[in-house]
Amino acid sequence: MGVEVLSTDAMSGASDALLTVTDLRTHFHVGEHVVKAVDGVSLTVHKGKTLGIVGESGSGKTVLSRSIMGINTAPNIETSGSVTYNGTELVGSSRSTMRKLWGAEMSMVFQDPMTSLNPVVKVGRQVTEHLRSHQGVSKSEARQAAIELLKWVRIPEPEKRLENYPHQMSGGMRQRVCIAIALACGPKLLFADEPTTALDVTVQHQILNLLSQQQRERDMAMVLVTHDLGVVATRTDEIAVMYAGRVVEQASTSTLFDDMRHPYTQSLFWSIPKTSEPKHTRLSAIVGRPPNLAALPPGCSFAARCPYAQDVCREQAPELQPTEDPSHLFACHLPVGSDEGRRALEVNVQLGLPQAKSAALRATVAGGGR
């Protein structure tokens, strides 16, 4: 993957980049192995815009968002590359510099609201303790702010809820509390790391809508991390698709859905259940499992599961390259929609590869998945 800045500035103007990530690498040293959880990722987040990061479990998206914020703690972690926030370099900067940004300028909503709230601390204190430490507001002001915040995230009877402990609330309520915590200091950048994965389906939409609404009202930038391409479809301006620690395709949301190039993006797209399909249609799962990040294959890391993969894919890792549209990047030798890609799929169908057969079937039913 290239070291040069792969920005999408051309689309929205260079001046409004809030966060620029360049060739970020996060490697975990486990025994003799190096687990490359994030391996050369470059991204730009623009002021007030939403970037979706999509990928399976284990694709490195959670580690990526934590690396950008710099909140990984384990001693065996090595982070390199560059993250600039509003012109400030974050990689390698001191704890005290980071602490001033955390919670105040950038904040995070975690995946599991059941474990991300302290079970022995009252909700009221958890919502405002960082407001007090960052802005030095008094106890009574903090209480007022907490009530306001809980109202914003639509928690009924906020005065009463302040005195609650987390276990006295439902999962959806707790995630609302987590959002209130993240919003408390008015951050300019919000990371939402699979904010709805641990919640009921009915609650998921409420939480996502709440996040989008707050993001718009506050003109806040958001990084929405999810495994569900369906979630980001209507809620993001741009999408980066991650696989095995790398970005494999990146584009504005509409471009990505109209003109997806990477077979992995296509597979993710196909695995969204669609109501237009007849009942009992078999869900299309991606064959196999993500590769071991401690022992990545020499070529494209998706090759083993890809319906299109040929020898070139197994031998040579594809670089992230632009399409005709400079803001649309993908890393594939035999992209979806190309003649080479079509021929490769035919070859693999002949060879009897299961993923190729289902992809070919899918392509005839859905018209190419594009």
Added chain:
Amino acid sequence: MLKVVVARLVRLVGTLFAVTFLTFGMTALLPGDPVNAILGVETVRDPAVIAEIRADLGLDNPFIVRYFSWLGDAFTGDLGKSWITDQQVMETITQRLPVTAELAFLSIILALIFAIPIGVLGAYKQGKWQDNASSAGVQVALSVPNFIVGIFLIWLFAVKLGWLPASNWSRPSTDGIWANLKTAIMPASALAMTQMAIFSRLIRSDMVSTLQENYILAARSKGLSDRFILFRHALRPSSLSVMTIVGINFGALLGGTVIIETLFAIPGVGFRLINAISQRDIIVIQGITVFIATVYVVINTIVDLLYAVVDPRIRRR
């Protein structure tokens, strides 16, 4: 909450039955006739005198009869009179228990004052030199017997520096709190040493696992200071094990500070208990044991109730 207390009281009664019965049984099994102890070695062994004393003490009755007659009296608060000194057992306890209790309490407080920062630091700097140094220190503290610590303290602070009295006990009621603390601080420190080591280890290991919780990462991502996270977020959920051991140790200290009490000539419960045992003064042994058992169970009940204060999730159960 009320249900818990009632259940605890029922358990207390059961425990006391078992404790009193067992102690009574043990003392009955002790070799040597208590009458010998009362009369002393020099006395002429006149069978008539011995028989009279036996009858007087009720020693001729069967074991069960003696047990229940003692138990009946104990229920009315009468733990009997010493066969040797003629002192009421209840009086002995009210005189001596405050001394031992103060010692136990002081030593636990001292131990916690040092154990909490050491344990927290060890967990925070896990695997770094601070952690290794405190582990090594704790290992030393654990392996030195408390009377050795006591002797060292006497040598240093009483003999060499002359800051503190080497032994004896000043009661706060007669000599004032300051004089009292001056006599209490050395024995309490000697007792605190091992406990400090144990407490700090427990806090460290609980804290290590607490620090891996998601809510600690979430607290970090809010930009809170490490100190705030350690003491205001992580310490409470990491204190359940240490609370249990504090409760158990407090009970154990009430009955078992014999060596330190002897070393510092402190008129505590343990000192008296050892005397009573060597004199076959069964009534005193019995009374003190029951009293300690009661306090022990009460303390452990308080600890159980404190769990709910520390961790609100327990309150619902």
